[in-house]
Amino acid sequence: MQPQQGWRTHAEESLRHLAAVTLAGAASGVLIAGVGARLAMMLLAHVNPFAHGLVSDDGFVIGRLTFTGTVNLLAVGGLLGLLGGAVCTVLRGVMIGPRWFRVVSVSAGAAVVVGEMLLHTSGVDFVALEPAALSIALFIAIPGLYAATLTLLAERWLRPGAWFRRARLQRVAPLLLIWVLAFPLLPLLAGLALLWGARELLRRSDRGASSLDGAVLRWLPRTALAAVFCWSGARLASEAAVLI
Numbered sequence: 001m002q003p004q005q006g007w008r009t010h011a012e013e014s015l016r017h018l019a020a021v022t023l024a025g026a027a028s029g030v031l032i033a034g035v036g037a038r039l040a041m042m043l044l045a046h047v048n049p050f051a052h053g054l055v056s057d058d059g060f061v062i063g064r065l066t067f068t069g070t071v072n073l074l075a076v077g078g079l080l081g082l083l084g085g086a087v088c089t090v091l092r093g094v095m096i097g098p099r100w101f102r103v104v105s106v107s108a109g110a111a112v113v114v115g116e117m118l119l120h121t122s123g124v125d126f127v128a129l130e131p132a133a134l135s136i137a138l139f140i141a142i143p144g145l146y147a148a149t150l151t152l153l154a155e156r157w158l159r160p161g162a163w164f165r166r167a168r169l170q171r172v173a174p175l176l177l178i179w180v181l182a183f184p185l186l187p188l189l190a191g192l193a194l195l196w197g198a199r200e201l202l203r204r205s206d207r208g209a210s211s212l213d214g215a216v217l218r219w220l221p222r223t224a225l226a227a228v229f230c231w232s233g234a235r236l237a238s239e240a241a242v243l244i
Helices: 002-047 067-094 099-118 132-157 169-181 183-203 206-213 215-243
Strands: none
Touching: 002 067, 002 132, 002 169, 002 183, 067 099, 067 132, 067 183, 067 215, 099 132, 099 215, 132 215, 169 183, 183 206, 206 215
């Protein structure tokens, strides 16, 4: 009976955590990745009047502000925010250090890794729009600011005594319906559920619990993340040097 109670307790804690990160990710995505990207595009259009009418690499007409385009951008921001929330759920256990270090490291990692993915040496966004340094800075800052906002919100909402911790589960769980609106990401949610189930199965055996608490499983993902950060940072610096 005790193991069953433990399973339910961990399931409830995980649902509360996922609900908080889901809302934090979606809200941060709409606000930072959606509104922030729209403001960045407006700024670049303002300083590049000659580029009005050109189609950006994402399919938006530079210098043209439309309701449909804005809604689409906010929707994309929300989807990307949920994706980031899922990543945060997986990586939260490998974060180390005090709160300020966790926020700085997560923000820097997102800025460098996602910034490198966004940056390219062809197309319109970073070639036709000047100054290139402004475009690069904006699209590095946006993922970094998003990650900082997500981390701060998630930690605030999951601290002891917060609403997500003390409210009835029936009030917290409906927030997971946000994933239904983002149905293309439902397979990702299923993957998170499978990872959780596998971890719980390991946790219930002596050998599995020992492995989960061992130094190898704690430091292997941290080492991999550091390697990805260094590799992305080198590529980002190389591509930025070409553009600037």
